[in-house]
Amino acid sequence: MKKGIIILLFIGLLAACSSQDQEDTSEQEAISENNEIALDNAADRAEELSPSDANEEATDTEEMEEQPTEGPIEEMTERKIIYHANLSLETNQFDEAIRFVEEETESYQGYVVHSSLSNQSGEENRVATMTLRIPAADFETFMETIEEGSVHILDKSVNGEDVTESYVDLEARLSSKEVVEERLLSFMEEAEKTEDLLQISNDLAAVQEEIEQLKGQMNYLENQSDYATIDLHLTERNVSLPSVQEESASTWDKTKEQFMNSVGALLSFASGVFIFVIGNLPVIGLLVIVLGMLYFLIRKFRKKAVGTDESK
Template identity: 30%
Template sequence: MRWLPCLYWFLCIGLIAACDRASSNFENGDVKESSAPQSEAAPPPPPGEVAPKEAKGEANVEIKLIKTGTLEFETSDLESTYQRIRTAAQTNGAFVSNESTANEYDRIVQHLTIRVPSRNFDPLLSAISKGVKHFDTKNIEAVDVTEEFVDAEARLKTKKQVEQRYQDLLKRANKISEILEIEKQIGELRAEIESIEGRLRYLSNRVDYSTLDIRFYKKVAEHRVVEENRFGRAFRNGWDGMVSFMIGLTSIWPFLIIFGIGGYFFWRRWRKK
């Protein structure tokens, strides 16, 4: 039985060696795992660039432009110019919303306000400009209302959602005070919704139909005023003054009678003395 202690010691030594190898393998595995390159997160886009999703969302937004124009020029024939503008307007699907004619000091002026579909604004402008040698005024402006349009649509959507929640609360309300309060809130929301809808309709109309103000004129002979004769003018002024004086006396005739009677009695008494 002497070999049993030796066997015991051999087993202990083997177990210790096995534990050392396992510990060594574990440490080597940790080092390899820690030394492996870690995947880095994608860097954020530079401040001046837009992320792909955001750019895609912005690309879907339709640009809303309100186009307006002002033209003023001289013509030798008012009637032919007027007919040419009306024909160009009809060809481009436009209509005249306002029309006026005025006689000024040395010219006859005609003014037209035309509403034209936005897609036909440039063709109409080109058709009217043909044959015009010089523009006294030519001003074309395009105002971008996309931001206001999108903001109004977003506010409208939010307020309609809130209104629907109030409608749901109204169906479950039991107390009269609750019903009155909810109806008050619904009324205020409805007024705001109708205001936003009206603003959107106005913007849509201005975007869909551009406005072109046209003012053209023809020069005529100046109307000179002939200076009157000084003597004739002085005589007329004197006559007018005398007439005014007589009218003034006529308006105070009761006082003249009273003063006349009083003066007569005063004169009689003064003569007796």
């Protein structure tokens, strides 16, 4: 009787141990399978979420229904526009103009990114090239201030690029990736197997890298839209006036030049007449003889006409 009881207890103990092992194995497999399914669902779901859905999903992970985004882009985020201007200026007060631009840039809380100066020897007109960053809110006012200075505008162009939609898209993708990151962190705390931890760690590292890239792109767009870029090209204009002595010397030189031109013209005329007379002397002599004979004949004819009239 005792042997039968012992055998029954032993069989029951074995059955209990086997059942416990099966339950543990089934539970671990279920957890692993749930982790993989949840990872796939979370990744697919996170890519489709809008910024408002991502925030709601982060606070309440049990609600998986997508919420539609309402309102235009202007209501979701501040419109972001990147301004870029090109200014080509000319001035006869080069040094003063450079100082003026630098002082105005500082007063508007901007900064100089690049500055270069050529022809510093003074033999030719100097040229300055500057790249300025000015707060976008003061961009138009700054441009008007520069144009009202001691400069002459040769060329001006202003371009604006609206990057609001790109920024909103990056913001939505960032929120989605952050939801995936939170889920992966929660899965990592629940995982028990080493291979599960390694897989989740790799996925988490990839998601965090994407998050950093998205943040970098958003920071770039924010910086470019918060500060306008101005490429300024300034050329020195040489307008030095002659002194009184230089003007007097110039007048005397002009007088002498005009006198010599007049003398030269007279000499040229006399030379031409002389050459004409000498060169055509035979013709002129023959012409004088012919004219003399005509004059003699006409005079003689008149005398005869007068004598005939008197005799009548």
